Amino acid sequence: MKYWQRIIAVYLLIASLFVLCNFDLLAQAASEPRSQRIVSLAPSVTETLFALGFGNRVVGVTTYCDYPAEARKLPKIGGFMNPSLEAIAAKRPDFVIGVSSATDPAKAREMERLGLKVTLISLASVNDILTSIKSIARLLGSPEAGEKLVDKITLQFNQTKKRVASAPRRATLLAVGLRPLVVVGGKNFINELITLAGGENIAGNADQPWLNLPDEYVVAKAPQVIIEAGMGSERGESAKHWSDLKSIPAVREHRVYAYQSDKILRPGPRIGEGLEEIARLVHPECFAEAKRGVGKGSGCEGP
Amino acid sequence: MILVNSVLLALLALSIVACTLLGPVRLDLSRALHDLSFANPDSEILFRARLPRVLLGVAIGGGMAACGVVLQALLGNPLACPQMLGVSGGASLGGILGLILFPNWLLPIAGGLLGEISWVPLAAFLGALCSMMLVYRFSLFHGRLHPYHLLLSGVIFNSFIAAVIMFLNSIIDFYQAQGLLFWLMGSLSTRAYLTVAFIWAYIIFGFLWLWAKGLSLNLITLGEEAAMQLGVETAALQRQIFIASSLMIGAMVSVSGMIGFVGLMIPHVMRLIVGSDHRLLLPASFLAGGIFLCWTDTLARIALAPAELPVGIITAFFGGPFFLFLLYREGRKSLAL
Amino acid sequence: MNPAIETRNLSFAYKDREVLHDVSLSVEQGEMIGILGPNGSGKTTLLKIFSAVLNGQGEVRLNDRDIEAYSRRDLSKLFAVVAQESSMNFPYTVAEVVLMGRASYHSPFALEGKKDLEVARASMELTDCLSFANRYLHELSGGEKQRVIIARALAQEPEILLLDEPSAFLDLKHQVQVFELLCRLNRERGMTIVAALHDLNLAALFFPRLVMLREGKIYRDGSPSEVLTEKTIDEVYGIRVRVEQDCVAGKPQLFICSAL
Numbered sequence: 001m002k003y004w005q006r007i008i009a010v011y012l013l014i015a016s017l018f019v020l021c022n023f024d025l026l027a028q029a030a031s032e033p034r035s036q037r038i039v040s041l042a043p044s045v046t047e048t049l050f051a052l053g054f055g056n057r058v059v060g061v062t063t064y065c066d067y068p069a070e071a072r073k074l075p076k077i078g079g080f081m082n083p084s085l086e087a088i089a090a091k092r093p094d095f096v097i098g099v100s101s102a103t104d105p106a107k108a109r110e111m112e113r114l115g116l117k118v119t120l121i122s123l124a125s126v127n128d129i130l131t132s133i134k135s136i137a138r139l140l141g142s143p144e145a146g147e148k149l150v151d152k153i154t155l156q157f158n159q160t161k162k163r164v165a166s167a168p169r170r171a172t173l174l175a176v177g178l179r180p181l182v183v184v185g186g187k188n189f190i191n192e193l194i195t196l197a198g199g200e201n202i203a204g205n206a207d208q209p210w211l212n213l214p215d216e217y218v219v220a221k222a223p224q225v226i227i228e229a230g231m232g233s234e235r236g237e238s239a240k241h242w243s244d245l246k247s248i249p250a251v252r253e254h255r256v257y258a259y260q261s262d263k264i265l266r267p268g269p270r271i272g273e274g275l276e277e278i279a280r281l282v283h284p285e286c287f288a289e290a291k292r293g294v295g296k297g298s299g300c301e302g303p
Numbered sequence: 304m305i306l307v308n309s310v311l312l313a314l315l316a317l318s319i320v321a322c323t324l325l326g327p328v329r330l331d332l333s334r335a336l337h338d339l340s341f342a343n344p345d346s347e348i349l350f351r352a353r354l355p356r357v358l359l360g361v362a363i364g365g366g367m368a369a370c371g372v373v374l375q376a377l378l379g380n381p382l383a384c385p386q387m388l389g390v391s392g393g394a395s396l397g398g399i400l401g402l403i404l405f406p407n408w409l410l411p412i413a414g415g416l417l418g419e420i421s422w423v424p425l426a427a428f429l430g431a432l433c434s435m436m437l438v439y440r441f442s443l444f445h446g447r448l449h450p451y452h453l454l455l456s457g458v459i460f461n462s463f464i465a466a467v468i469m470f471l472n473s474i475i476d477f478y479q480a481q482g483l484l485f486w487l488m489g490s491l492s493t494r495a496y497l498t499v500a501f502i503w504a505y506i507i508f509g510f511l512w513l514w515a516k517g518l519s520l521n522l523i524t525l526g527e528e529a530a531m532q533l534g535v536e537t538a539a540l541q542r543q544i545f546i547a548s549s550l551m552i553g554a555m556v557s558v559s560g561m562i563g564f565v566g567l568m569i570p571h572v573m574r575l576i577v578g579s580d581h582r583l584l585l586p587a588s589f590l591a592g593g594i595f596l597c598w599t600d601t602l603a604r605i606a607l608a609p610a611e612l613p614v615g616i617i618t619a620f621f622g623g624p625f626f627l628f629l630l631y632r633e634g635r636k637s638l639a640l
Numbered sequence: 641m642n643p644a645i646e647t648r649n650l651s652f653a654y655k656d657r658e659v660l661h662d663v664s665l666s667v668e669q670g671e672m673i674g675i676l677g678p679n680g681s682g683k684t685t686l687l688k689i690f691s692a693v694l695n696g697q698g699e700v701r702l703n704d705r706d707i708e709a710y711s712r713r714d715l716s717k718l719f720a721v722v723a724q725e726s727s728m729n730f731p732y733t734v735a736e737v738v739l740m741g742r743a744s745y746h747s748p749f750a751l752e753g754k755k756d757l758e759v760a761r762a763s764m765e766l767t768d769c770l771s772f773a774n775r776y777l778h779e780l781s782g783g784e785k786q787r788v789i790i791a792r793a794l795a796q797e798p799e800i801l802l803l804d805e806p807s808a809f810l811d812l813k814h815q816v817q818v819f820e821l822l823c824r825l826n827r828e829r830g831m832t833i834v835a836a837l838h839d840l841n842l843a844a845l846f847f848p849r850l851v852m853l854r855e856g857k858i859y860r861d862g863s864p865s866e867v868l869t870e871k872t873i874d875e876v877y878g879i880r881v882r883v884e885q886d887c888v889a890g891k892p893q894l895f896i897c898s899a900l
Contacts, residue, residue: 064476082473179421180490182481185610203609210481211610215494216352219344220328230478244494245351247344379729518748522740524730528693528723533796534716534744579730582751 036140039077039088041098044123044268045136046071049097051269052137052145060091067262067270083107089114097136099123123267124209126192130154133269149269156272157196160279163286164198170282172199173223173250176210176230176265178241181218185211189267197279198286199225219245225282226250228258229265257281307577311590315361318594322357322601323349327608356491359499360600360614361593363491363555364565366506368573368592370548371566372585373513376520377544378450382629384567389438389457390431390549392464394556395486397430398423399471402482424498424557427486431553434460439545448541450527488613489562491600502558509551510589516540517582524579562615564622565592571629643704644669644800644832645690650698652685659685660696661856669799672826672833674843676867677853678877683836684724686853687802690834691721702800716744719800720793724808726785728778734788735773738764741795756795763794766821782809790818794825801825803835807842815839819846844868844891852876868892 039060040046046065049058055070060077077091078084080102088096088111096111100120108118119139121132130150137146172194174184184190184201188209194201202221203213226248228238238258242251250256259281263274280287324330328348335345370385378387385391401423408422438460442452472483493499519540522530530537555562569592570584577587599617606612645667652660660682667673675683688694692707692715700707702718710718720741741763742756752760764770767787777785786809793801801822807815823846825831837843843850844864852860852867854876860867873881873894880897 079474080476176478177481179423180481180485180492180611182478206609208610212481212490212492212613213609214327214352214492214604214611216326216328216348216604217609219348219352222344245347247342247347252342376730381729515749518743521736522743524732525737525740526726528688529721529726531693531712532691532716532719532721532723533740534713536712574731578736579732580736 036095037091037093038140039091039093039096040065041077041083041096041103042080043067043262044129044266045097045099045121047266047268047270048133048136048149051149052133052140052142054140054142054145057140059093060088085110085114089116093117095119095139097121097139124187124189126189126196126271129189129267129271153269153272157275160272160276161196164279164283167198167283167286169198169200170224171202171222171249172225172227172282173202173218173221174227174229174264174278175213176228178228178230178238181213181215182210182230183213185209189271190264193264193271193275193278194282196275197282199278199282215245219247222247222249224249224253224255226256227278227281228256229260307583308586308590311587311594315590315594315597318597319357319361322360322597323353325601325605326353327605351494355493355496355499356600357597359493359502359559360491360596362499362503362506363559363562364569364596365589365593366502366510366551366555367562367565367596368569368588369506369510369513369585370552371592372570372573372581372588373520373544373548374566375570376524376581377541377548378454379524379526380450380454381571382567382626383454384563385548385552386461386561386563386566387454387457388545388549388552389434389460389464390552391556391561392461392468393434393437394427394431394553395561396464396468397433398427398486398557398560399468399483400430401426402486403471403475403479427557428553431549431557434464435546435549435553447538448545450541453545484613486560487615489560489615489618490611490613491559491596491603492611493558498558502554505554506551509547510585512547513544514582514585516544517580517585520544520581520585521579560613560615562596562618564618564626565596567629568618568622568625569595571625643667644671644702645834646699646701646704647689648699650686650689650696650700652682652689652694652696659856660689663698663853663856663858665851665858665861667832667834669832670826670830671849672822672847673835673849673851674847675834675836675851675853676838676840676843677859681853681876682856683853684804687721687804687834687836691715691719691802713744716796718798719802720796720798722786722790722793722801722803722806724804726789731776731778733774733776734764734769734780734791735760737777737788738769738773738791738795741792744796759797760791760795763791764788766794767791768817783811783814786810787814787818790821798831800832800834803833805836805838807837807839815842822846840868840873841893844893845886845889865892868894 036057037059038049038054038057040049040058041062043062043065046058046061047067049055050068050071058074061071061074062078062080062083063076064080065071075091077087085107093116096116096118098118098120100122101124103120108120111118121135122128123132130153133149134143134146137143174190174194176182183203184194185203185206185208187207191201191204202218202223203211226242239256242248242256245251261274261277263270263277324332330348331345334343335349338346367385374385374388375381375383405422438453438456441456442448444452472480475483519535522533522535523537523540527537569588573584573588573591577583600614603612603614603617643666648664650660650663651658663686675686677683685694689696689700692712702710738760739752739756742752742760746753746756764773767790769784769787769791772780772784777788780788786806790806806818810818819842822833822835826833848863850862850864850867851858852872859876860872868883870881870883873879881894882897883892883894885891886893
């Protein structure tokens with residue numbers, strides 16, 4: 001009898017120790033979703049969180065997270081490529097969400113070793129972006145919010161696609177830097193946006209998401225639209241940069257645009273609006289509200 | 304001497320033509336030459352996109368090689384290269400700061416008549432001048448520039464600059480980082496004939512000036528004291544060579560970023576072919592450097608088409624193993640001594 | 641006759657260590673003198689000051705003109721130096737090295753002319769290095785290199801020849817050859833020769849005037865018999881020797897009194 005009792009006692013002791021050590025995990029599991037603390041490691045993730053309605057749960061963002069306006073007031077945990085592990089851990093987050101292409105896997109492992117739950121999403125393609133919105137929503141316990149947001153974006157996509165549906169494809173170049181010339185390449189969600197907007201990225205056959213392009217290639221591919229979307233691209237700089245290459249249709253027809261916009265460049269919930277912006281640049285005639293006979297004969301459906 | 308240089312000159316002319324005709328894009332030569340109107344893509348590719356950068360490549364390759372020869376003599380070290388003076392680091396830092404702070408400021412030339420140039424290369428050149436003055440100051444002892452101190456100051460200065468650049472790299476955004484890469488790895492991409500002409504004038508002038516000092520350079524490689532005893536005003540010569548080559552390197556890096564290994568490899572290759580007499584070695588290296596960079600730029604354009612590799616990667620690709628081979632050979636030679 | 645080299649109250653210090661102290665020396669044209677002294681006595685420093693590599697405090701006059709009044713190019717035509725070390729970082733052939741001695745005689749923009757080639761050839765013949773004229777300097781033995789440096793110095797057609805331990809790397813045969821050459825140059829061309837020497841016996845045999853330095857000061861200046869006495873050697877070098885006359889020319893020769 002004594003022998004049995006001892007065994008049970010030891011067993012109970014070990015079990016209770018186990019329970020005690022994992023008490024806060026148990027507490028977490030039982031807690032309401034509303035007390036979740038989230039740290040975002042990327043501006044696109046921050047936008048997604050706010051768009052899904054989880055803005056009040058976000059306790060830490062990067063220094064580049066500037067949309068929506070409330071995000072700017074949130075505490076910062078570092079930069080995009082180099083977040084501070086200490087700052088993240090100090091926020092005691094329940095979830096740390098980052099982008100797989102930007103976050104070093106070693107850093108992610110370190111965070112997990114500190115006991116943080118790290119989720120890395122891929123934003124390489126439009127599909128990835130939409131999927132990640134849904135998975136973030138599911139992760140945080142509100143899958144319906146994700147579905148709603150994706151539906152909204154899909155609707156925006158379809159509206160724009162309808163507008164440019166019968167317009168002829170326009171060769172397009174989207175650059176983010178002039179010196180050196182850095183352009184959107186193949187495996188890039190922006191490339192897909194260009195295609196959806198009725199354009200054809202002249203560097204779309206390249207494997208790299210971003211690449212340096214020699215000038216001769218641009219001349220040879222004769223883009224009809226050139227969009228300069230980089231930071232600090234101002235006023236006439238872009239047009240001036242290309243002005244001596246008059247064989248390029250975009251230069252001849254004055255379709256060189258300097259248009260700096262995060263909606264185009266950020267793989268987040270605003271890509272629906274970003275797509276419309278690109279489409280307006282690539283096919284402005286499809287957005288000219290029916291005036292002076294532009295609507296008919298230009299190959300675009302009416303608004 | 305005439306023979307070797309004539310051959311090299313002919314090769315250079317051939318290379319210029321060949322490299323202008325080569326590229327990732329197929330060119331219709333007849334259309335390019337016959338229809339020089341503005342709206343002809345072939346002639347624009349040939350004359351606006353390719354020719355300026357080929358010409359720039361020749362100037363910079365030649366200038367880097369010439370500076371390499373001269374610095375190896377000045378520092379008494381066959382493993383010296385233009386990067387070691389710290390000037391290129393300073394120019395890169397100036398350029399990067401210009402890129403971050405005011406990438407779009409433009410400076411009108413001749414009241415706007417000759418066009419405008421970006422402030423960024425000017426910032427780079429200012430950086431080059433500052434670093435040149437600093438390194439000079441740190442190496443000056445009793446009014447003389449000691450090669451040993453020059454080498455040391457240059458290397459330490461470069462390390463410091465590299466650290467600053469890496470720091471900047473960590474705080475800038477993705478798009479600015481691409482520009483930073485340009486400064487670190489070099490690019491000959493240019494369409495401005497004005498820039499090319501300016502660099503050509505600068506480098507030809509510098510090269511001719513250095514060539515005139517060829518005999519003194521021979522003497523100074525025998526050692527400072529021996530050179531003095533053979534009639535060279537070594538203190539003045541060291542100063543002049545340092546300033547001339549620094550100015551040349553500063554100008555080159557301001558326009559095309561850091562293109563390494565040309566200044567190290569070409570002098571050695573040419574030394575094997577024409578010997579160490581600087582009166583012959585300098586022009587030979589200049590021409591060979593031009594040919595080399597011309598072709599490596601063509602390779603940079605073609606290798607991963609349509610993407611353009613930074614030309615500094617191709618030169619490093621050839622230069623790295625060559626450097627190791629050199630080290631091995633120098634090591635064996637010193638062991639044999 | 642103007643003295644070829646004259647110094648008065650010459651002093652020199654490296655940082656805070658005084659190497660030469662109040663040296664006054666006069667070398668006549670056509671003289672052949674050997675500078676002796678233990679390591680660190682200032683022999684090399686003295687030669688460097690004579691050749692305008694270092695600047696000392698005090699006056700140094702060459703051919704009765706202050707040394708600072710000369711340009712380096714003119715100095716290089718006046719005297720030539722055979723130093724102990726030579727830098728060899730770059731591959732030059734023997735012929736190229738000897739030709740560099742002619743640098744001050746032709747325009748820096750021109751290549752060497754016929755006269756330059758002739759002088760270089762003659763110099764190489766005198767020093768017995770014609771046979772390896774096309775070999776690279778770094779392939780030669782120490783002694784062969786030394787002879788090439790002497791050839792280069794001779795190619796400068798100097799009036800004064802300064803040598804810093806010229807026999808340092810040479811075998812006995814070549815040591816004697818070099819000294820005999822120096823005597824011949826002195827006799828036939830009237831070249832003034834100043835050499836820093838460490839081999840006292842050879843110095844006594846070939847040099848009519850010796851200057852013994854000790855701790856940066858001139859200890860003794862005179863003929864070999866006057867300078868190389870047992871007392872002098874003991875005081876300067878701290879070694880006991882026995883001095884005897886050599887059988888041929890009556891010059892003093894030293895025999896070390898070994899401890900055994």
